[in-house]
Amino acid sequence: MRKRRPRNIARSxxxxxxxxAYRAGDVPALHRALNLPPWQVSPLEVSGACPWPAGTGGAExxxxxxxxxxxxxxxx
Numbered sequence: 001m002r003k004r005r006p007r008n009i010a011r012s013x014x015x016x017x018x019x020x021a022y023r024a025g026d027v028p029a030l031h032r033a034l035n036l037p038p039w040q041v042s043p044l045e046v047s048g049a050c051p052w053p054a055g056t057g058g059a060e061x062x063x064x065x066x067x068x069x070x071x072x073x074x075x076x
Contacts, residue, residue, distance in 0.1 A: 013034050013035070013068070013071075014068075014071050014072060014075045015033060017029075017033040018030060018033035018034050018072065019072065019075055019076070020033075021033050022043065022044065022072045022076075023076070025044060027042045027044055027045070030042060030043065030044060034068060037057075037061075039057030039058070039061065040057065040061040040064070040065060041058050041061055041062055041065045042065065043065045043066075043068040043069035043072055044069075045065075046062060046065045046066045046069055050062040
């Protein structure tokens with residue numbers, strides 16, 4: 001008998017509500033729409049090098065926020 005592999009379905013976090021909040025520049029609404037933790041840097045606020053010290057919530061989530069920003073820009 002073979003084990004079944006779980007289906008790996010890529011689900012985008014970019015919803016119409018997230019896209020609308022991104023376009024409006026609404027940081028709190030974007031955090032809610034993307035279900036981001038409170039310490040995560042908003043995708044609206046990432047650009048350039050990370051200004052946060054290593055080991056902080058901002059530094060730890062910077063790359064993820066950059067990735068989300070790119071997804072939001074591509075979805076526009």
